[in-house]
Amino acid sequence: MEIKIISAKAHNFKAHRDLTVEFGDTTQITGDNGSGKSTTLELPSWTLYGTDTMGGKLDPTPTNYEYDHVLSETLLDIDGKQVLLGRGIEKGKATYYINEVPSKYGDFDEIVKSLFDKDLFLSLYNPSYFFTLHKDDQRDLLLRYVTPISNKEVFTEMSRTSPDEKAKDIKLNPQAAKLSELVKKHTLQQLGEIHKKNKNDKDTAYKRAQGRTEALVDQLSKLPPAPDDIEAVKAEDAALLEQIKALAAQTDLAGETNRKRTVLSSNIESLQRQIAQAKDRYMKVYNEPIEEHCPTCKRELDKASIDAVTASKETRKDELRADHQKLINERKELEVQLAAIEPVDVSEQISQMRALEVKRDATAEAVGGYKARQGMQADIDKARADEAETLASRNDSIFVLDAIKAFEAKEAELQAAKVQSLFTTLSISLFKEQKNGERKPDFVIEMDGKAYPLLSLSESVRAGLELREVLSEQSGVIAPVAVDNSESVFKIKQPSGQLILVKAVEDAPLEIKQMGGNAE
Incomplete structure (x- = not known):
């Protein structure tokens, strides 16, 4: 113009x-x-x-x-x-x-x-x-x-190793190569803001990750030490468990027999009480007197009336005698059944089982402790992986921020030289x-x-x-x-x-x- x-x-x-x-x-x-x-x-x-x-x-x-x-x-x-x-x-x-x-x-x-x-x-x-x-x-x-200096020119000059090196022969250094890829998506200003925030966030996150790893390692150190041969301990624990199960099966079978005897004995005792009660009811009727006068009008009963009262008493006696005999028969039948079942003594098996259980407590604790250590170690491995990932992200942002500083310094140098020229x-x-x-x-x-x-x-x-x-x-x-x-x-x-x-x-x-x- x-x-x-x-x-x-x-x-x-x-x-x-x-x-x-x-x-x-x-x-x-x-x-x-x-x-x-x-x-x-x-x-x-x-x-x-x-x-x-x-x-x-x-x-x-x-x-x-x-x-x-x-x-x-x-x-x-x-x-x-x-x-x-x-x-x-x-x-x-x-x-x-x-x-x-x-x-x-x-x-x-x-x-x-x-x-x-x-x-x-x-x-x-x-x-x-x-x-x-x-x-x-x-x-x-x-x-x-x-005219501003182009990013490409700055990247090239950032990577120059000698004044005589031709631009086409210059291979981008790591900082320039990193930025040349990142600026395809964001401006340098945006990259600075992104990585400043990420660095600050990861500084805090890395401290937390280190603390978690240290806490887990401390918890692991407090667990019982792992056996020298955990497989042998596992095999012993499994064998003890099988023995305990076999003894438990025996005691369970014996227990069923003894429970049957207990039930029969209980039922016999119940029938014995019922028989006594049936006898009491019979004797009460048996001892009833035959009244010759009407209980209401006090008039003397005739022979036919007396015979009717007597016949009624005999009938009730027969019914009660039959009930009493029925209960006696049931008791005898249960006594026969009880006599046919021999009691089983499992005190020795129970004693053996208790001894085995005490022994297995030690092996089970060792196996459980080993599994707990494995779980804790997995948590530690993950915590360390998270810690390493956080540190890598933090270091990457530091690298990018340093690269941006290097870029800006070289850009300023080139811009100043261009203006001065x-x-x-x-x-x-x-x-x-x-x-x-x-x-x-x-x-x-x-x-x-x-x-x-x-x-x-x-x-x-x-x-x-x-x-x-x-x-x-x-x-x-x-x-x-x-x-x-x-x-x-x-x-x-x-x-x-x-x-x-x-x-x-x-x-x-x-x-x-x-x-x-x-x-x-």
Whole structure:
């Protein structure tokens, strides 16, 4: 993009009641101090941004004469297309014009912003403006127009083993190879955030994993020691168990026989009680007297009645005798059954079984302890595997974070070298080394080892011109450049774009003229 200032007009702008300036490829403005030379340079900046050439606030209203309104107009040529912009003050209010048409501020501001970036234009127009910016803004403005170093180039240079090694022959080192794969999915910033979090998480998780492993190992140490030959112990335990089962089977069989005898004896005793009760019932009826008088009316019974009572008593006696005999028969039958079952003595088997069980307690405890140790050891193995996995993840994140640091350091080195290569007399520092070895973004400009604020007027002008040429070339924007106090500089190389030279001439009126040829 090429920007030219065709002309600028002023009406009641500071000391200028009415002024028209035509600009050429080189325009020289001369005059004594206070003649309005610098004010002429402020016409384009105030028209566009309402500021002076340093970007500061500017009140252009006259102070030494009466005026009706203030107006500044600038005719620009942008790549062959002209636009006339105006800014004024009427009755204390700002006014705006686009091609002489009164416009709203929003429309005017939108037009200006669409033409070019404010900081870039003012830096190109007035090289001193760049140095009024904060160093972070200076850095951002310069790097904004410098092609960034590609990841591929950084990976290659990270892996370089000798200055003479050709790029195509360089094999990526582990850090570069790792990052080259990871950046396919995430940006370096995202990778940094991911692995910082993972490292912090795994630091905590690793401590927990170590604690769990130590606790399990401590528990294992408290278990009984494993037998020298666990298989022999298992075989002995199994043999003891079989012997105990065989004895238990015998005692169970004997127990069934004895239980049958116990049941029969219990039933016999129950029948014996029932027989006694049946006998009591019989004897009670047997001993009943035969009454000869009616128990109610006391009248004497006749023979037929007495015979009936006697017959009833005999009948009940016969029934009770039969019940008594039936119970006796049942008891005899059970006694026969009981006599047929011989009691079994299993006290010896029980004694043997108890002895075997005591012996097996030791083998079972040994086998159980061995199984517990096996289970505990499995838990320890898993805990150690988890611990190793956590440590590996933590170390991987540390590796990635270190790789990112190495990448950023090499990128900074390459970026600084690339930026420095753009300059001939200026030294540019983009980073500041921290006490911890890390680099922090910075921006320092020096000429001959002197920082910009320490440069003489002539040196600061030359430094500004060199820097604005780099900005112009890198941004692809060609714009006018104004050099105030040009009398302090012996030689000025013809810059890209229009050149406006402002020179103080004692006792001379304001004079503006276009010049041809190189200003050098």
